[in-house]
Amino acid sequence: MSVQLDVTGLDSWGFNNDGPLIIAGPCSAESREQLLETARGIKDKGVHILRxxxxxxRTRPGCFEGMGEEGLKWLVEAKEETGLPISCETATPEHVELCLKYGVxxxxxxxxxxxxxxxxQALADSLKGTDIPVLVKNPINPDVELWLGALERINKAGVTKLGAIHRGFSSARPSEYRNAPNWRIFIELRRRTDGMPIICDPSHLCGKRELIPAVAQKSLDLLFDGLMIESHINPDVALSDSKQQFTPEDLGKVLDALEVKYSVA
Ligand code: PEP
Ligand code: MN
Structure with missing residues (x-):
């Protein structure tokens, strides 16, 4: 059964991509220098949005849990300097409120x-009356209904610049991937949400940088609308997800090597 979503195509989101939408940047904003240097490094590599x-x-307490509002100020500075639009994850209405305040x-x-x-639902309620674009990652378990339900809740709140991100699924089965891809679920989501942009996040899907280029290419071959890829000025010392982040230079090489056979209308 298809799901009635009122969504607009990526061409009306205002990010100036005529091919796949490329979102890149560090897993976490760690310091002003780390974020600004990464942003400077990726800005001429075909990236449309800084993440x-x-x-x-974090899975366990005691790990680095993010810089909070301070980090938003660095994101704004990175945008002013590089001209790249900025994005981050929100999990609560307070996060949404701060993102709106800082112009994310x-x-x-x-x-x-x-x-x-x-x-x-709490996030959806906090988005009423805004027109900020929202991407919804898949739930950690391979449950397409739960993913669709989240998209519906946010769409019913009036968000029409709405898309999904496939970042792979947890599984008890041994796998070379950190979060195994499930292309069937992607195809089902595509079929049931005709016209809704779907992005692939090969970084969280693979968990290791060596696996990322092939998965990124496969997702473009399957006509995903874009990619979210993590990049850090010095991945080896990253405070989160160090094994899956590319230096800006390596990110540029990965993006240059991708074959894109379509444009996004
Ligand atoms: C992230 O994007 O850094 C992140 C925590 O992703 P996910 O929700 O896919 O685990
Ligand atoms: Mn991450």
Missing amino acids: AGIWKP DMIWVGARTTVNPFAV
Whole structure:
């Protein structure tokens, strides 16, 4: 059964991409220098939007949990300097409120939030009356209904610049991937949400940089509308997700090597 969503195509989101939308930047904003240097490094590499996690949903307490509002100020500075629109993950209405206050250009809902209808509904309510673009990552478990439900909740709140991100699914099966891809679920989502942009996040899907180029290419071959890829000025010392981040230079090489056979209308 298809789902009735009132969404607009990527061409009306204002990010000036005629091919796949490329979102890149560090897993987390760690310091002003780290974020600004990464932004400077990626700005001429074909990236359309700068990403950086500001509030980090860590599995265990005691890990780096993000810089909060301070990090948003650095994102704004990075935008002023590079001209790149900025984006981050939001998990609560307070996060949304701060993103709106600082003029964040796009937000996404993380995989650990998409699983929770109460959290998604609270986010949706806080988005009423705004027109900020919102991307919804798949839930950590391979449940397409839960993913669709989150998209519907946010769409019913009036968000029409709405899309999804496939970042892979947790599984008890051994896998070379951190979060195994499920292309069937992608195809089902595509079929049931005709016209809604769907982005691939090969970084969280693979968990290791060596695996990322092939998955990125495969997603473009399957006609995903864009990519979200993590990049850090010095990945080896990153405070989160160090094994899956590319230096800006390597990100440029990965993006240059991708074959894109279509433009996004
Ligand atoms: C992230 O984008 O850094 C992140 C935490 O992603 P996910 O929600 O896919 O785990
Ligand atoms: Mn990450």
